[in-house]
Every structure is written in structure tokens, then in C-alpha cells.
Amino acid sequence: xxxxxxxxxxxxxxxxxxxxxxxxxxxxxxxxxxxxxxxxxxxxxxxxxxxxxxxxxxxxxxxxxxxxxxxxxxxxxxxxxxxxxxxxxxxxxxxxxxxxxxxxxxxxxxxxxxxxxxxxxxxxxxxxxxxxxxxxxxxxxxxxx
Numbered sequence: 405x406x407x408x409x410x411x412x413x414x415x416x417x418x419x420x421x422x423x424x425x426x427x428x429x430x431x432x433x434x435x436x437x438x439x440x441x442x443x444x445x446x447x448x449x450x451x452x453x454x455x456x457x458x459x460x461x462x463x464x465x466x467x468x469x470x471x472x473x474x475x476x477x478x479x480x481x482x483x484x485x486x487x488x489x490x491x492x493x494x495x496x497x498x499x500x501x502x503x504x505x506x507x508x509x510x511x512x513x514x515x516x517x518x519x520x521x522x523x524x525x526x527x528x529x530x531x532x533x534x535x536x537x538x539x540x541x542x543x544x545x546x547x548x549x
Contacts, residue, residue, distance in 0.1 A: 411444050422451065427460040434466035437473070445474045449485060456492055461502045468496070468508040475515035482519040489516055490527045497534050506538060 414436065421433035434455060437448055452474065455467040471489075475482055482489070493516070496509045513531060517524040 410440055411447075414440055415447075419451070422455060427458075427463050430455065430458060430460065430463040431466050434463060434470045437470035445478055445481070448474060453488070453492060456496065461500065461505055464496065464500065465502065465505040465508050468493075468505065468512050472508070472512040472515050475512060475519050478519050480519065480521065480523070482516060483523045486516065486520055486523060486527070490530075494530060494534070497538075510535070510538070 418433045418436050418440075421429040421436070424430060424433075434452070437452060448470070452467050452470050455463055456471065458464050458467065478485075490513075493509055493513050497506055497513070500506050500509060517527075517531075
């Protein structure tokens with residue numbers, strides 16, 4: 405089935421799960437997004453952005469995974485979202501408590517850079533020092549990076 409047919413049926417359930425106090429439900433909502441997003445990015449981006457601020461690191465990580473999937477389908481349309489997107493991703497890269505979340509954020513930044521092409525150039529200078537810093541970390545389980 406095309407995403408436009410699946411989306412109206414699944415989305416009310418996903419929205420309900422996004423608002424559930426149980427982080428497992430919010431995580432499931434983000435995992436569902438990764439499957440149904442193609443062709444529906446304009447509706448989903450604001451919802452994913454909101455859950456990138458979730459207090460549960462697992463929910464944040466899966467929101468970044470959903471964002472990564474959305475970015476892959478946007479192409480150069482990502483340029484209109486790039487300022488807000490990069491502000492949020494760089495904040496998470498600097499402040500996320502889990503190495504896995506930082507790795508997921510890096511993947512989303514890579515997808516944004518790929519989709520934006522030359523439009524990513526203004527952000528390159530802010531991203532590269534952070535990548536270099538993450539590559540020098542020796543504490544924890546950094547193989548995820």
C-alpha cells in the first residue's frame with residue numbers, strides 16, 4: 405500500500421502513543437514513524453521535532469532515527485527545515501547523555517548534509533569540531549560512534 409493510504413489509518417494510533425506517559429509507547433511511536441514517513445514529511449516533521457526534546461533518552465534516540473528516515477526522503481526540500489533542524493541536532497550532539505543517541509544524531513546530520521548538498525556548507529564549520537571531539541573520546545562504549 406502507498407504511504408498516503410497507510411498514513412491516515414495508522415497516524416491516530418501513533419499520535420496517541422506519542423502522548424502516552426510510558427516511554428515504551430513513545431518509542432514505539434517513533435519506530436512506526438520510520439516506517440510510514442515516506443511521502444508524509446510535512447506532517448511528521450513537527451511531531452518528530454517535539455519528541456527530540458523528550459526526557460527519555462531512548463525516545464530521543466528513536467526520534468532521531470525517524471528524523472533520519474524523513475531526511476532521506478526529502479531531498480533538497482530539507483533546505484527549508486535546515487536552520488531549525490541543525491540547531492536541534494547540534495544541541496543533542498552536545499548534550500545527549502547516551503553515546504548511542506549521539507551516534508544516531510550523527511547519522512541524522514549526515515542525512516541532512518547529503519540531502520542539502522551545498523546548502524549544508526554554512527553548518528560544516530560547526531559540525532566538524534564536534535565530530536573530531538567525539539572521535540577522541542575514550543570513555544564508555546564508543547564503538548556505536
